[in-house]
Amino acid sequence: MAKKDKTRLHTSKNPLSENIRGSMVQLLQKHLGTAVDLTYQTKQAHWNVKGMNFIAVHKLFDELHEVTEAYVDDIAERLTGLGGQAHGTVQAATENSVLAPYPLDLVKSEDHLKRLADSYAHWSDEVQKGIEEASEAGDALTEDLLTEVGRGLDKSLYFLESHFQG
Numbered sequence: 001m002a003k004k005d006k007t008r009l010h011t012s013k014n015p016l017s018e019n020i021r022g023s024m025v026q027l028l029q030k031h032l033g034t035a036v037d038l039t040y041q042t043k044q045a046h047w048n049v050k051g052m053n054f055i056a057v058h059k060l061f062d063e064l065h066e067v068t069e070a071y072v073d074d075i076a077e078r079l080t081g082l083g084g085q086a087h088g089t090v091q092a093a094t095e096n097s098v099l100a101p102y103p104l105d106l107v108k109s110e111d112h113l114k115r116l117a118d119s120y121a122h123w124s125d126e127v128q129k130g131i132e133e134a135s136e137a138g139d140a141l142t143e144d145l146l147t148e149v150g151r152g153l154d155k156s157l158y159f160l161e162s163h164f165q166g
């Protein structure tokens with residue numbers, strides 16, 4: 001898939017070399033798929049959660065959804081700006097996401113909070129690796145984008161974990 005992505009690069013006056021742009025498109029494709037996946041993991045939790053703290057977590061999950069949806073657009077448009085072709089459909093996301101499938105039978109708020117925390121933590125870890133990869137490639141702007149995403153993911157992780165810490 002990576003090689004196919006590189007051959008599909010559009011010509012661009014972007015100052016980065018085609019080789020670097022191809023590597024970054026490949027990197028961003030994985031994060032785009034993950035962002036799409038997480039966008040609907042948060043909605044799955046928003047729709048199905050039940051418990052005494054229902055309204056608080058129902059609203060929190062929707063806020064997290066909106067934040068992740070913004071990542072989808074930011075990542076996709078960095079990818080296309082580098083000359084890539086965004087694989088932004090839900091079906092493509094299932095192939096590219098780094099996340100494990102979200103269970104469809106979760107109900108209790110604690111279960112959703114802990115499962116979403118797992119997803120955020122895992123993606124955050126992948127984003128850290130991506131930041132290093134972008135830095136080593138010399139793409140400071142992709143590095144900056146992933147840094148921003150990572151900072152947001154860790155903030156969301158804190159919101160989730162605060163329900164069951166202490």
Ligand SMILES: [Fe+2]
Nearest residue numbers: 046047058062
């Ligand atoms: Fe809703």
